[in-house]
Amino acid sequence: MSKATEKAYTIIRENILNGGYPPGTHLKEGELVEKCGVSRTPVRDALRQLATDRYVVTHRNQGVFVNQWTVDDIKDIFELRSILESIVVERAAIHISSDDVANLKAIHLKIQTMLDQNGPPKVEVFLVENKAFHQILISAANSRTLADTLAQIVQPPLIAQTARQYTRQELQRSNDHHLDIINALEAKDGAWAASVMKTHIISAQRKFVNTYKDEET
Amino acid sequence: MSKATEKAYTIIRENILNGGYPPGTHLKEGELVEKCGVSRTPVRDALRQLATDRYVVTHRNQGVFVNQWTVDDIKDIFELRSILESIVVERAAIHISSDDVANLKAIHLKIQTMLDQNGPPKVEVFLVENKAFHQILISAANSRTLADTLAQIVQPPLIAQTARQYTRQELQRSNDHHLDIINALEAKDGAWAASVMKTHIISAQRKFVNTYKDEET
DNA sequence: TATAGCAATATTGTATACATTTATGATAAT
DNA sequence: ATTATCATAAATGTATACAATATTGCTATA
Incomplete structure (x- = not known):
């Protein structure tokens, strides 16, 4: 552009x-x-x-x-994303480099440090680091098709809207998922990683649906 | 436009x-x-x-x-498509109307009639009707996200290239899959439909890979 | 001869004028 | 009063002139 x-x-x-x-x-x-x-x-x-x-x-x-997004649209997006990102980590488990694993650990630590601070959680930090985390995985999956498709369905406004509603406890849980994924990748256990990722995304979906179910866009 | x-x-x-x-x-x-x-x-x-x-x-x-597509790109596209179209028929099994089932049957018959004729199979007929078949399923799945995503990854040139290489026997097999899918939908058995669809797409992928594996774009 | 710099050219990026289509609203006929 | 028709205005669609950028190839120099 x-x-x-x-x-x-x-x-x-x-x-x-x-x-x-x-x-x-x-x-x-x-x-x-x-x-x-x-x-x-x-x-x-x-x-x-x-x-x-x-x-x-x-x-x-x-x-x-x-564009007008309905709650059903958004549910579909999360569902599709959970499937695609599961495939992403399955593939990442095979291809990922030790450098990238180190980067994932660094991101996990940054978010953890933020969460351990007093005061309201800094959602902006979470948003930036979380995006970087998923981006490393997508790149490690080594599939242009997957990368392009995910880029198109992951609507930034949805992620942001969801994350802003998170309590500290929920953000902590999200970061725990990240750690699980790192462990699964180090064990080169694609199925484990995929399972955690599915949980990770579905949690976000449930949070979103619970927050907006009575509003309807 | x-x-x-x-x-x-x-x-x-x-x-x-x-x-x-x-x-x-x-x-x-x-x-x-x-x-x-x-x-x-x-x-x-x-x-x-x-x-x-x-x-x-x-x-x-x-x-x-x-755009330059590599064989790996194309393998990825088929793989992703097999996953997404499986989800499509799972959902279609729940939502599809009897009218749409009738339309699917009509398409199956048209392709069958074409295959039963002598002479070389009319691939153009297959391409048009096959596209219509999948389109009905996508519409019955009732998910804008799935529809949009599939529309973007299903590259017409790939489908055409693959189908043109099909023998009459392989086209027949493809149409048999269509019939299986229709039966699964009438039985409202989403898992069955999904399984057939996966076979259906993976067959196409294998055909493509076997045809082009030694050429590399 | 190889390479760095520069000028000429070609191509894309931007602005704007003109054409076509659609939306709006007033007027007249029923 | 309601609706149909038509004129007007406003928006998008198209063409083209101009600006910025990138490519190409020449020349000068090491």
Whole structure:
């Protein structure tokens, strides 16, 4: 993505994520041009990219609209992710390098250190390190198809929304899962790793569903 | 997609599929404008869409290149597809309507009629009907996430390449799988349906790998 | 001869004007 | 009052001119 396109992409996405453009909003190119300070061409490019990333949907000759996710959609996403990430760690158990294992341990320690501090847990730290953790595994799985597919279904807003609801205890449990996965990988036990990962993702799904079940988007 | 964009998309994709633009080819916007008879804007839109459909890859300030699939990539795609389509039929076994079952039976019959004719099997008929068959299942699975994900990993060129190599006997076997799936769905036996589907896709993978294992793209 | 630097060229990125389509709202007929 | 029709406006679709960037190939120098 080029500079202007990236600028527009970032601004529009931020506004979708922070609620400035609620689901269903008609995003008009003219307004976005003003808001982003670039011309229509990069705005259109950004909208196309946002469409492939599922932030918006496009209707021919009518424009683009902020995507509407239902609770069922989100349940499906978690379910699919649990399956795909299980395969990821199964494969990672075969291919992962000792360097990457060390990196995983470092991430686990960072999150643990954060959790051991007093005061409210720093969710931002968790989000960044957690993403890095999963990214190392995906890269170790050595499958472009898996990596691309996961990248497309793992919606950042969902992860963030879920994590922000976590209590310290739940974050601790999540980090415990990470440690289990590290142990499974060191034992080169793909089935174990896959099982833990499935638990790990399903926990997140249950948390999400419990939090939002009575709201319906 | 608008008219001009669609025209460009179709022309460029055809040229990729029929070998006119081999993998790795640098697709220059100027040439495509001439070839497609539309201006750069719809050409660029078409290229963006081809990128999301994985026909091409984009490098910033360098342009787009026809995507290069390795045999390992393709093995991964089949593997992932076998998993996802298994889930599809598991869910379809719960939700599918009697109308859709009837449609599946009609498709099975069409392919069977084609296979019972003398002369070389009409692969085009198989491709169209086979796609329709899987599409009905995906729609019956009632999961936008699954549908979107499968749409993105099921590369038409791969299916076509594989099917064209099929002997009449192998096409017959494929259609037999379809019948098994129909029976499993009527019995509302999701596990059975999933198992058949896995066999169905893995057969295609094995066929592909056996055909191309010594060529390497 | 090999390589570094630079100029020329080609290609992509961006802005904007124009065309087409769709949405809006006023007016008139039932 | 309601609906159909049409004019107007506003949005998207398309084309093209201009800007920034990357590639290419030449020349000068070691």
